[in-house]
Structure formats: structure tokens, C-alpha cells
Amino acid sequence: MSAASIIFYIIAAFILGTGLLAVTTRKIFRASIWLLFSLIGIASLYFWMQLEFLAAVQIIVYVGGIVVLIIFSIFLTIKSGEEMPKPIFKRNLFAILAALSGLAYTIRQISLYKFQAPENPAPFELKVSDIGRQMLSTTDHGYLLPFELISMLLLAAMIGCIVIALKQKDSVKTLQS
Amino acid sequence: MTDIPLTHILFLSTALFFIGAYGLFTRRNMITMLMSVELMLNSVNINFVAFNKYLYPDKLGGVFFSIFIITIAAAEAAVAIAIIINLYRSHHSIDVEDASEMKY
Numbered sequence: 277m278s279a280a281s282i283i284f285y286i287i288a289a290f291i292l293g294t295g296l297l298a299v300t301t302r303k304i305f306r307a308s309i310w311l312l313f314s315l316i317g318i319a320s321l322y323f324w325m326q327l328e329f330l331a332a333v334q335i336i337v338y339v340g341g342i343v344v345l346i347i348f349s350i351f352l353t354i355k356s357g358e359e360m361p362k363p364i365f366k367r368n369l370f371a372i373l374a375a376l377s378g379l380a381y382t383i384r385q386i387s388l389y390k391f392q393a394p395e396n397p398a399p400f401e402l403k404v405s406d407i408g409r410q411m412l413s414t415t416d417h418g419y420l421l422p423f424e425l426i427s428m429l430l431l432a433a434m435i436g437c438i439v440i441a442l443k444q445k446d447s448v449k450t451l452q453s
Numbered sequence: 454m455t456d457i458p459l460t461h462i463l464f465l466s467t468a469l470f471f472i473g474a475y476g477l478f479t480r481r482n483m484i485t486m487l488m489s490v491e492l493m494l495n496s497v498n499i500n501f502v503a504f505n506k507y508l509y510p511d512k513l514g515g516v517f518f519s520i521f522i523i524t525i526a527a528a529e530a531a532v533a534i535a536i537i538i539n540l541y542r543s544h545h546s547i548d549v550e551d552a553s554e555m556k557y
Contacts, residue, residue, distance in 0.1 A: 284457050292472065298488060304485060308488065342491060349534045372475065374478065391507070393459070394508065400506050407516065407520075410513060417513075429524075430528055440539050
């Protein structure tokens with residue numbers, strides 16, 4: 277067992293442990309901090325796979341963006357120190373059963389399937405210049421159309437967020453009454 | 454690097470996906486449900502990257518899919534949090550059981 281594989285198992289245990297804590301802890305602020313650690317673990321997994329660009333994107337977007345957004349919304353909505361109520365026993369039981377059976381089925385399917393790795397695999401290199409060139413090319417392996425679509429989607433999401441979160445004077449009062 | 458088979462990375466992402474699914478089933482608070490969804494999206498990203506690296510090392514399709522998924526996840530989280538804050542303003546609660554006007 278080499279050092280790289282030991283590092284992989286450590287990263288995997290870290291991701292799974294913090295992820296499990298993030299969905300089971302009953303204090304919501306702690307849940308968001310555990311989620312933060314889990315996402316950092318995934319970024320380190322990308323580093324382990326030598327995908328430095330993707331790891332950087334993961335850290336910038338998830339750790340720097342989404343988790344901060346979630347923490348802000350926690351402070352804006354609920355009292356962060358309070359414990360959430362325990363899940364109902366029956367629902368908890370069935371959720372565990374569903375998750376475990378799905379897990380067992382998928383792991384069995386994966387371990388039975390024979391993945392065909394290419395003979396003499398070319399060394400996998402991720403150059404940022406390649407990503408940029410393919411992202412903006414219109415040829416066979418170009419991604420210009422999804423790139424443009426996603427920019428439209430981001431614009432629509434931004435405007436939608438502003439419109440949704442705007443204070444509405446009348447409609448809120450009618451809902452409350 | 455090469456002595457870890459592809460299946461072990463797939464096991465990791467499967468376990469992470471079902472941890473997220475368990476959280477989605479049991480949590481009744483909208484913010485924590487959103488966090489579970491983020492975990493599930495991340496496990497899918499790991500899958501795409503691992504397939505790209507192990508099975509098609511000469512292409513970049515998996516990396517591009519991951520980048521697009523990360524972008525859509527960011528947009529989705531922003532819209533969801535705007536909706537949650539608006540719901541809190543009108544209902545003073547972000548529990549999914551309390552928001553049942555559109556159910557029937």
C-alpha cells in the first residue's frame with residue numbers, strides 16, 4: 277500500500293465522516309460547518325486526482341460562495357443556537373432503510389461491472405488553456421453553446437433572486453391575515 | 454495514484470450520495486435540505502471526474518460536466534435561499550410542514 281492510496285482512504289473517511297455529521301447533527305450552524313469541511317475534503321480529493329483547476333473552482337464556488345450564503349441565511353431566518361427537533365422515529369427508520377438498500381444495490385452493481393480502462397492510457401493532464409480553448413470553440417469538442425446557455429441561466433437566476441427577495445408590501449400582508 | 458481502482462472512488466461517491474439522500478429524507482428544515490442536495494451534487498461531480506480520469510484520459514468531457522454542474526448548483530442555491538428568505542418573511546418558519554398552501 278503506497279502513500280497515495282493511504283492518503284486517498286484518509287480523504288475518503290474525512291469526507292464521509294463530516295458529511296454524515298452534516299446531515300445528522302441537530303444544531304443547524306454546526307451542520308453548515310460540517311458541510312464546509314466535507315466540501316473542503318472533496319476539494320482535496322480533486323487535488324489528489326491532480327485536477328488543481330477543479331479543486332480551486334470547488335473551493336471558490338462552494339466554500340467561498342455557497343456555504344457563506346447558507347450561513348447568512350441561517351442567521352437571517354432561525355435562531356442558530358437552538359436544537360432542531362429530532363426526526364420522527366418511523367421516518368428516520370425508513371430513511372435509513374431506503375438509503376442503505378440503495379447503497380447496497382449500487383455498490384453491488386458497481387463491483388459487478390467490468391470497467392474497461394484503455395490500454396496504455398495517456399497521462400491525464402488538465403491544462404487550463406485547454407479548458408479555455410474548448411469552452412469557446414465551435415468545433416466537434418467545443419462547449420460554446422452550453423457556455424452561452426449557462427451565462428443566460430446565471431443572469432436569469434440573478435434577476436430572479438432579486439425579484440423574489442424584494443419586499444412586497446401588499447402580498448405579504450394578505451398572506452399573513 | 455494508479456493503485457486505487459476506479460471502483461473505490463465510485464464507492465466513495467455512492468456513499469456520499471446516499472448520505473445526502475438520507476439527509477433529504479429526514480430533515481424538515483429547508484436550509485438543511487438544501488445542504489443535503491449540495492452533498493448529492495458533489496458526489497455526482499466526483500463520479501464525472503473519476504470517469505474522465507480513469508476511462509477517457511484523452512478527453513475533457515467529465516471536467517466540463519463538473520464545471521457546469523458547479524455553476525448550476527451555485528445558481529440553484531442562490532434562488533433557493535431567496536425563496537427561503539421570502540417564505541420566512543411570510544410564514545415566520547422555514548419548516549416544510551408549515552408551508553402547505555400549495556399542496557392541496
